[in-house]
Amino acid sequence: xxxxxxxxxxxxxxxxxxxxxxxxxxxxxxxxxxxxxxxxxxxxxxxxxxxxxxxxxxxxxxxxxxxxxxxxxxxxxxxxxxxxxxxxxxxxxxxxxxxxxxxxxxxxxxxxxxxxxxxxxxxxxxxxxxxxxxxxxxxxxxxxxxxxxxxxxxxxxxxxxxxxxxxxxxxxxxx
Amino acid sequence: xxxxxxxxxxxxxxxxxxxxxxxxxxxxxxxxxxxxxxxxxxxxxxxxxxxxxxxxxxxxxxxxxxxxxxxxxxxxxxxxxxxxxxxxxxxxxxxxxxxxxxxxxxxxxxxxxxxxxxxxxxxxxxxxxxxxxxxxxxxxxxxxxxxxxxxxxxxxxxxxxxxxxxxxxxxxxxx
DNA sequence: GAAAATTATTCCAATTTGGAATATTCTTAA
DNA sequence: TTAAGAATATTCCAAATTGGAATAATTTTC
Numbered sequence: 001x002x003x004x005x006x007x008x009x010x011x012x013x014x015x016x017x018x019x020x021x022x023x024x025x026x027x028x029x030x031x032x033x034x035x036x037x038x039x040x041x042x043x044x045x046x047x048x049x050x051x052x053x054x055x056x057x058x059x060x061x062x063x064x065x066x067x068x069x070x071x072x073x074x075x076x077x078x079x080x081x082x083x084x085x086x087x088x089x090x091x092x093x094x095x096x097x098x099x100x101x102x103x104x105x106x107x108x109x110x111x112x113x114x115x116x117x118x119x120x121x122x123x124x125x126x127x128x129x130x131x132x133x134x135x136x137x138x139x140x141x142x143x144x145x146x147x148x149x150x151x152x153x154x155x156x157x158x159x160x161x162x163x164x165x166x167x168x169x170x171x172x173x174x175x
Numbered sequence: 176x177x178x179x180x181x182x183x184x185x186x187x188x189x190x191x192x193x194x195x196x197x198x199x200x201x202x203x204x205x206x207x208x209x210x211x212x213x214x215x216x217x218x219x220x221x222x223x224x225x226x227x228x229x230x231x232x233x234x235x236x237x238x239x240x241x242x243x244x245x246x247x248x249x250x251x252x253x254x255x256x257x258x259x260x261x262x263x264x265x266x267x268x269x270x271x272x273x274x275x276x277x278x279x280x281x282x283x284x285x286x287x288x289x290x291x292x293x294x295x296x297x298x299x300x301x302x303x304x305x306x307x308x309x310x311x312x313x314x315x316x317x318x319x320x321x322x323x324x325x326x327x328x329x330x331x332x333x334x335x336x337x338x339x340x341x342x343x344x345x346x347x348x349x350x
Numbered sequence: 351g352a353a354a355a356t357t358a359t360t361c362c363a364a365t366t367t368g369g370a371a372t373a374t375t376c377t378t379a380a
Numbered sequence: 381t382t383a384a385g386a387a388t389a390t391t392c393c394a395a396a397t398t399g400g401a402a403t404a405a406t407t408t409t410c
Contacts, residue, residue: 023358035324040399045359050396066406068358095273098331102324109320144349145284148342149210149277156273159334167323174319198389215368220390225365241375243389 005099007039008051012083013107015057015075022048022071032110036102048073056082088119090126094156097123105167108175116175120168124161131157180274182214183226187258188282190232190250197223197246207285211277223248231257263294265301269331272298280342283350291350295343299336306332 010033014025022045029039039047051057056079062070075083087107091100101123108116134154142150185208189200197220204214214222226232231254237245250258262282266275276298283291309329317325 021358023356026358041358042360042399043397046397064358066357068404070358095270098270098327102327105320105323109318143284144342144345145281147345148280151341152273152277152338155334155338156331159330163323163327163330166326167319170319170322196389198387201389216389217368217391218366221366239389241388243373245389 005037005096006086007037007043008047008056009083009086010037010039010103011044011047011051012056012075012079013087013103013111015073015079016083016107016111019072019074021062021073025073033103033106037099051079055079087113088115088122090123092126094127094130094153094160097160105171108171113175116171117168120164120171124164124168127157127161127164131161180212180271181261182212182218183222183231184258184261185212185214185278186219186222186226187231187250187254188262188278188286190248190254191258191282191286194247194249196237196248200248208278208281212274226254230254262288263290263297265298267301269302269305269328269335272335280346283346288350291346292343295339295346299339299343302332302336302339306336 010029011025014020014028020028023041025048026039026041026044029037029044048057048059052059052073055076057073057075059071059073062072064070087104091097091104104119107113108119131154134150134157185204186200189195189203195203198216200223201214201216201219204212204219223232223234227234227248230251232248232250234246234248237247239245262279266272266279279294282288283294306329309325309332
């Protein structure tokens with residue numbers, strides 16, 4: 001399945017709010033994003049490990065009385081750039097819109113990002129292109145299965161575009 | 176992520192059309208379902224191996240001149256029952272509708288299954304329940320992020336229900 | 351006071367993923 | 381006609397993902 005999500009950017013988004021240890025990031029994630037994105041504790045640690053290897057984050061151990069030691073992660077400049085690139089790039093698959101675009105909306109709000117309308121406009125644009133490519137059915141003979149598939153793609157894309165336009169109105173008042 | 180797909184049922188569906196070897200199943204899958212569901216060759220073989228262990232399929236080696244030997248898989252009675260149970264059960268997550276329901280539609284057509292309206296009705300029913308649970312916003316204070324999330328869920332669910340109703344009309348003429 | 355939850359990270363094993371490898375034959379393009 | 385690329389079929393391979401459990405101590409709940 002080539003529709004892979006990019007959870008590392010969600011974690012980078014969390015670290016944009018300040019350094020945190022893995023457990024804390026899991027709590028933050030669960031509290032704020034669990035409705036549409038699930039990440040287990042071990043996933044988060046596995047991701048952080050890989051991200052540190054890729055120089056997106058750095059970590060520093062911190063001793064703690066009466067509690068296990070913490071490993072505090074901070075975002076690097078590379079990580080910041082990667083995150084900003086991600087958030088200002090459109091989501092390519094409607095299937096992932098629910099998860100990735102919702103995460104982006106969350107960080108727009110949380111980080112009080114400027115240029116939020118850019119994010120909406122680009123996303124609307126790419127979806128309208130997709131819709132355009134879908135529209136001309138070429139009048140070719142389609143069985144009921146092909147009709148259903150075609151119809152589904154159009155319906156979901158149209159619905160997503162309308163939703164984006166709606167959201168843009170109430171996000172634009174603020175960002 | 177708890178929205179796991181069930182590719183083994185798609186493979187069972189293919190074997191409902193008759194015994195096939197893995198490579199042939201991959202071709203069949205690619206030709207017919209690649210637009211919405213991707214399975215690699217190694218995934219197919221890994222799945223078949225597990226399915227054989229679970230008694231959903233059996234295999235028989237077949238020697239071949241001038242070509243690598245084949246391993247022909249056939250569906251068992253257990254496999255048939257599992258497949259029929261799957262196809263007549265609703266998809267629980269809107270996110271997976273695109274993939275799993277489309278696969279079901281494909282097999283309805285390919286296997287000329289009866290009672291197709293049951294499949295549609297049950298799917299519409301469960302989505303309308305979800306919609307109902309979403310609808311009362313309790314008038315509680317929502318920030319723009321919660322508004323967006325709520326609005327998205329409603330939009331995509333509504334769109335899916337409408338699409339299902341539309342599909343039902345042209346599938347019902349035949350099955 | 352006892353049991354359960356919390357704090358934090360690592361360990362663990364099974365599954366999934368995305369190819370490559372294998373060896374031969376067939377097909378295509380120059 | 382020849383060389384390169386594709387096809388045939390299955391298994392191998394290593395990294396990534398997944399869904400917990402383990403660890404040991406403290407704090408919270410009943």
